[in-house]
Amino acid sequence: xxxxxxxxxxxxxxxxxxxxxxxxxxxxxxxxxxxxxxxxxxxxxxxxxxxxxxxxxxxxxxxxxxxxxxxxxxxxxxxxxxxxxxxxxxxxxxxxxxxxxxxxxxxxxxxxxxxxxxxxxxxxxxxxxxxxxxxxxxxxxxxxxxxxxxxxxxxxxxxxxxxxxxxxxxxxxxxxxxxxxxxxxxxxxxxxxxxxxxxxxxxxxxxxxxxxxxxxxxxxxxxxxxxxxxxxxxxxxxxxxxxxxxxxxxxxxxxxxxxxxxxxxxxxxxxxxxxxxxxxxxxxxxxxxxxxxxxxxxxxxxxxxxxxxxxxxxxxxxxxxxxxxxxxxxxxxxxxxxxxxxxxxxxxxxxxxxxxxxxxxxxxxxxxxxxxxxxxxxxxxxxxxxxxxxxxxxxxxxxxxxxxxxxxxxxxxxxxxxxxxxxxxxxxxxxxxxxxxxxxxxxxxxxxxxxx
Numbered sequence: 372x373x374x375x376x377x378x379x380x381x382x383x384x385x386x387x388x389x390x391x392x393x394x395x396x397x398x399x400x401x402x403x404x405x406x407x408x409x410x411x412x413x414x415x416x417x418x419x420x421x422x423x424x425x426x427x428x429x430x431x432x433x434x435x436x437x438x439x440x441x442x443x444x445x446x447x448x449x450x451x452x453x454x455x456x457x458x459x460x461x462x463x464x465x466x467x468x469x470x471x472x473x474x475x476x477x478x479x480x481x482x483x484x485x486x487x488x489x490x491x492x493x494x495x496x497x498x499x500x501x502x503x504x505x506x507x508x509x510x511x512x513x514x515x516x517x518x519x520x521x522x523x524x525x526x527x528x529x530x531x532x533x534x535x536x537x538x539x540x541x542x543x544x545x546x547x548x549x550x551x552x553x554x555x556x557x558x559x560x561x562x563x564x565x566x567x568x569x570x571x572x573x574x575x576x577x578x579x580x581x582x583x584x585x586x587x588x589x590x591x592x593x594x595x596x597x598x599x600x601x602x603x604x605x606x607x608x609x610x611x612x613x614x615x616x617x618x619x620x621x622x623x624x625x626x627x628x629x630x631x632x633x634x635x636x637x638x639x640x641x642x643x644x645x646x647x648x649x650x651x652x653x654x655x656x657x658x659x660x661x662x663x664x665x666x667x668x669x670x671x672x673x674x675x676x677x678x679x680x681x682x683x684x685x686x687x688x689x690x691x692x693x694x695x696x697x698x699x700x701x702x703x704x705x706x707x708x709x710x711x712x713x714x715x716x717x718x719x720x721x722x723x724x725x726x727x728x729x730x731x732x733x734x735x736x737x738x739x740x741x742x743x744x745x746x747x748x749x750x751x752x753x754x755x756x757x758x759x760x761x762x763x764x765x766x767x768x769x770x771x772x773x774x775x776x777x778x779x780x781x782x783x784x785x786x787x788x789x790x791x792x793x794x795x796x797x798x799x800x801x802x803x804x805x806x807x808x809x810x811x812x813x814x815x816x817x818x819x820x821x822x823x
Contacts, residue, residue, distance in 0.1 A: 374449035381484050382680040386461070388449050390441060390474045399470070402433050430470070438468040442476055455482055459682045481680040486736035490674045492797040498663035499804050501656035503648040511647040512626060515634055522619035525582070534580045536563030537621045542577075543614035544570075548595060549607025557616070570609060571596035577613075584615040601710050664791050667798060668730045671737075679728055687724035692716045731787070738790045745785045750778075753785060 372394070377385040403425055426433075446461050458481040466476025522539055525531070534540070540562065544555040548570070555569065562574050576593035591611050595604070624630045628639045637643035692713055699706065706712065737743075754772075758765040772778040 372445055372449070374445075374452055376450070376453040376455060379479065381678040383479060383481050384450075384455060385464070385477055385479050386446065386449050386453075386455075387477045388442075388445055388475070390445065392471055392473055395437070395441070395468070395474055399433065399437060402437060403429075406433065434468040434470070438466055438474065438476070441468070441474060442466060442478065446478060446480075450480070455480075458482060458680050481682050483680060483683075483732065484677045486675065486677050486732060488671075488675055488733060488737045488740055491671055491737055491794060494667055494670050494794070494798045496663050496667045496670075496795070496798045496800050497803050498800055499659045500802055501652055501659050503652040503655065507651050508644055508647050511651070512644070515643075516624060516626065516630070519624050519630070519633055521622045523622055525618060525620060532581055532583070534562050534578060534582065534618075536578075537623075538562045539619045539621060540577060540580070540615060541617040541619075543616060544611050545614075546609065546611035548600075548604050548609045551604055553609075553611060561621075565596070568596075568599075570611075571599035572609075576609075580615070582618060585618055586615065588612055588614045603710070663800070664795065667791075667794060668734070671733055671794075672726075672729055675733055677729070677732070679725065679732070683728045683732075684721065684725050687728050688717050688720050691720040691724055695720075734787055734790045737794070738786060741790075741793060743786065743790050743793060745782050745789060749785060750782060753781065 373389045375387045377387070379385055406425055406429055442461065442463060447457075450457050461478035461480050464477045464479060466474070466478070468474050540560045542558050542560055544553055544558055546553050553570070558569055560569075560574050560577055562578055564574055565571070568574060572593060572595040575596075576591055580589075589612075591609075591613050593609050595607075595609050597605050624633065626640060631637045631640045631643040634643060637646055695716060696706065696713075699709065706716075754765055754769055757763075758768045761768070769778065772781065
């Protein structure tokens with residue numbers, strides 16, 4: 372076998388392969404003999420069809436099959452011989468197998484770009500100071516408060532006759548909003564709450580329901596909140612048969628020292644706030660570092676321009692779309708219910724996918740230039756930390772990750788972090804807050820519901 376490589380572009384090559392007929396002939400003959408034992412032709416006993424007749428009748432299909440096999444068998448060896456790493460399956464341009472002639476074929480394939488990184492040290496990078504936002508501390512307190520909120524049956528002897536804010540209904544729904552059918556069992560409706568409503572405006576429509584409806588059904592008509600409704604459902608009335616299964620009252624704990632002790636995290640409200648503040652400050656510090664590193668990579672990509680193989684971007688887009696679909700499925704939803712298609716998602720994710728691929732390739736090239744590798748003891752330390760966080764046996768965790776190819780991904784992530792550590796260590800980092808939205812631009816690079 373002889374082979375040659377032609378460079379079509381920075382990310383595409385063509386391989387030309389020649390295989391002498393003397394190497395092919397025995398296989399061709401074997402295929403004809405196998406066919407002779409199976410062929411059934413009028414006038415001939417099984418296995419007695421003359422070879423020349425078999426070749427005349429089936430030779431073309433046998434040669435085409437053998438040509439495909441030869442391409443599959445020799446392509447990888449040919450490109451490896453020339454130190455090329457194919458990213459795609461070969462696209463055959465020419466390759467007709469003719470008896471008694473050398474088999475020649477040509478095939479295109481994509482390759483990673485060859486990158487020689489430059490100007491990657493001494494980059495000016497801004498990193499904002501970390502802060503523990505007061506609003507986020509309040510949000511943490513509210514989330515903890517909601518976690519400790521109890522739903523209790525209506526107190527015995529209560530003289531209330533109608534729903535009020537703070538009540539929680541459990542209902543069954545069956546009906547429609549315009550053309551969209553609605554069916555749901557055991558749906559929770561928080562009276563007085565509008566966030567994350569299954570149908571925008573449903574809580575308001577049930578706000579005056581009398582308590583004697585428990586165990587009964589009622590047809591309810593209302594106009595959903597338009598601004599939080601899917602575009603195609605706007606202007607339509609909701610017509611629902613509602614089965615009122617149960618009613619509970621929310622009992623929200625006061626934000627005081629008793630509340631703090633009930634969380635099990637602190638002995639006083641001030642201590643609990645301080646704990647939240649410390650954690651949020653650490654989280655914001657990590658986020659500020661990630662932001663700074665992204666800005667550094669953006670500058671690197673401005674200084675190092677290169678072409679990217681379309682297949683790499685397509686794979687990254689597909690991975691992002693697949694991740695989104697899995698997240699949606701975990702919420703019990705579908706893309707159709709969200710009113711979005713895979714094609715729309717692909718277009719939306721493509722810019723970020725292109726950035727991700729180019730960043731990976733450039734950082735990998737810098738890592739090779741600086742001989743940055745991840746030692747096994749570093750992988751082991753990370754595995755120990757992961758096992759401790761998950762309360763798992765480290766050997767079992769390692770075996771599972773190796774089986775699922777997650778260990779390779781972990782090594783790649785650790786190496787990328789080491790490369791970014793190196794680059795940040797070589798950068799000129801300044802601590803400065805993010806510019807306000809009103810400030811002029813500088814030279815620095817820059818749960819869906821059923822009916823919403």
